[in-house]
Amino acid sequence: MTICYDGTRYKGWQRLKQTRETIQDKIESVLSRYFDDAITIDGAGRTDAGVHARAQVCSFTATATDVTILLQQLNRYLPEDIVVTEVEKADERFHARFHAVSKTYVYTLWTAAYPPVFERQYVLPITPSIDLARMETCAGYLIGQHDFKGFCTDKTKKSTVRTLHHIVFEREGDVIRCKFTGDGFLYNMVRILMGTLLEVGEGKREPESVLEVFEHLDRRLAGETAPAQGLTLEAVAYESD
Amino acid sequence: MTICYDGTRYKGWQRLKQTRETIQDKIESVLSRYFDDAITIDGAGRTDAGVHARAQVCSFTATATDVTILLQQLNRYLPEDIVVTEVEKADERFHARFHAVSKTYVYTLWTAAYPPVFERQYVLPITPSIDLARMETCAGYLIGQHDFKGFCTDKTKKSTVRTLHHIVFEREGDVIRCKFTGDGFLYNMVRILMGTLLEVGEGKREPESVLEVFEHLDRRLAGETAPAQGLTLEAVAYESD
Numbered sequence: 353m354t355i356c357y358d359g360t361r362y363k364g365w366q367r368l369k370q371t372r373e374t375i376q377d378k379i380e381s382v383l384s385r386y387f388d389d390a391i392t393i394d395g396a397g398r399t400d401a402g403v404h405a406r407a408q409v410c411s412f413t414a415t416a417t418d419v420t421i422l423l424q425q426l427n428r429y430l431p432e433d434i435v436v437t438e439v440e441k442a443d444e445r446f447h448a449r450f451h452a453v454s455k456t457y458v459y460t461l462w463t464a465a466y467p468p469v470f471e472r473q474y475v476l477p478i479t480p481s482i483d484l485a486r487m488e489t490c491a492g493y494l495i496g497q498h499d500f501k502g503f504c505t506d507k508t509k510k511s512t513v514r515t516l517h518h519i520v521f522e523r524e525g526d527v528i529r530c531k532f533t534g535d536g537f538l539y540n541m542v543r544i545l546m547g548t549l550l551e552v553g554e555g556k557r558e559p560e561s562v563l564e565v566f567e568h569l570d571r572r573l574a575g576e577t578a579p580a581q582g583l584t585l586e587a588v589a590y591e592s593d
Numbered sequence: 594m595t596i597c598y599d600g601t602r603y604k605g606w607q608r609l610k611q612t613r614e615t616i617q618d619k620i621e622s623v624l625s626r627y628f629d630d631a632i633t634i635d636g637a638g639r640t641d642a643g644v645h646a647r648a649q650v651c652s653f654t655a656t657a658t659d660v661t662i663l664l665q666q667l668n669r670y671l672p673e674d675i676v677v678t679e680v681e682k683a684d685e686r687f688h689a690r691f692h693a694v695s696k697t698y699v700y701t702l703w704t705a706a707y708p709p710v711f712e713r714q715y716v717l718p719i720t721p722s723i724d725l726a727r728m729e730t731c732a733g734y735l736i737g738q739h740d741f742k743g744f745c746t747d748k749t750k751k752s753t754v755r756t757l758h759h760i761v762f763e764r765e766g767d768v769i770r771c772k773f774t775g776d777g778f779l780y781n782m783v784r785i786l787m788g789t790l791l792e793v794g795e796g797k798r799e800p801e802s803v804l805e806v807f808e809h810l811d812r813r814l815a816g817e818t819a820p821a822q823g824l825t826l827e828a829v830a831y832e833s834d
Binding site for chain 2: 356357358404423427432433434435436437464465466467468469470472473474
């Protein structure tokens with residue numbers, strides 16, 4: 353299934369014991385009622401509290417059903433800030449997270465001298481004088497295969513090596529879209545990359561400073577974690593794509 | 594002043610006796626506090642309840658002040674769904690409504706097989722099978738100078754003759770933007786034009802049927818009033834533009 357959601361009022365994607373206000377919980381509740389069976393879904397990306405998704409992907413196992421009717425019924429019972437945009441039958445072995453080959457996250461930055469209105473839940477207001485050229489120079493050091501241990505808050509002992517395929521900046525009027533595509537993202541990785549890039553763009557650190565983070569693998573050497581506001585999981589790619 | 598607002602939770606632009614929930618009221622309150630004087634503003638277009646504006650224009654008279662500071666202070670105290678995007682000193686005789694030479698309203702239609710998420714307050718969901726070519730044919734009959742008495746709910750005895758400069762349809766993905774530009778719009782006129790065009794696009798009436806509305810000037814011959822949702826006052830033009 354492909355899902356679009358406004359993460360503003362949720363505690364993130366992943367089901368939690370202490371609250372029912374997660375995207376996963378909302379979808380599983382409606383799916384379980386539809387199939388009259390306890391359904392568990394696997395999401396491709398576990399978005400944080402407040403993070404949005406334009407095309408999150410999740411997989412689950414259930415009895416055969418008409419996918420068009422399923423899509424209609426899900427959208428009928430889901431809250432208005434969670435919408436299923438596509439339902440497809442997949443190979444039995446398909447797993448939305450394990451089989452994803454790349455993900456794209458987009459940070460939407462707002463640079464106008466006045467606050468956003470229609471976009472206010474979906475953009476991060478930043479200083480209008482941001483130096484995009486400096487951010488682009490820094491992005492050049494960030495892309496490629498690196499150990500991103502210094503750019504995450506994962507306590508994992510597993511590998512923190514990831515490949516960042518590209519970081520693309522698109523300016524459109526008062527908005528700058530920063531697109532991050534990689535084979536996988538560690539916990540808070542996009543937010544710390546964005547926070548670091550913003551400090552570079554504000555002249556608070558040099559573009560080359562990220563090389564030290566890679567060298568020492570030290571979270572304290574990277575920038576602040578940028579707010580979740582303005583961050584969207586844009587797309588998940590699979591081999592068949 | 595140029596103002597952008599999300600009209601969702603307001604009773605429209607114009608100040609009302611029975612409620613303080615109008616855009617005009619919110620702006621006048623903050624302006625009056627700033628100038629420490631009762632300020633009355635004149636808006637170029639009196640948008641209905643639920644209608645948005647990307648660039649509404651209003652004029653008012655007050656003592657001289659720094660326009661940059663005024664803009665910052667207004668945005669500091671206005672609610673987050675009303676933002677002042679520009680403040681300019683104008684000629685003493687300038688009146689935002691009387692001097693406007695044309696206005697552009699945009700209806701944003703949503704044609705996907707699933708509901709909108711990020712755009713849910715700003716689009717009007719319609720049937721995906723809408724026939725845009727039929728709507729374009731009908732728009733050809735609507736543009737020009739006509740007596741739009743049958744396309745409004747004004748009880749006015751004043752002239753209901755207006756010139757509709759153009760109606761432009763732009764399709765972008767699942768969205769169709771219908772842009773109406775004219776020298777002035779009567780009460781509910783854009784909503785009734787849109788409602789009529791939608792009935793044409795759905796095959797419920799013929800494109801030529803609008804000629805009868807012009808002939809008989811009878812509101813009952815036009816289509817339903819489309820919902821305010823999805824309607825935005827996009828721009829107001831003045832001679833100096």
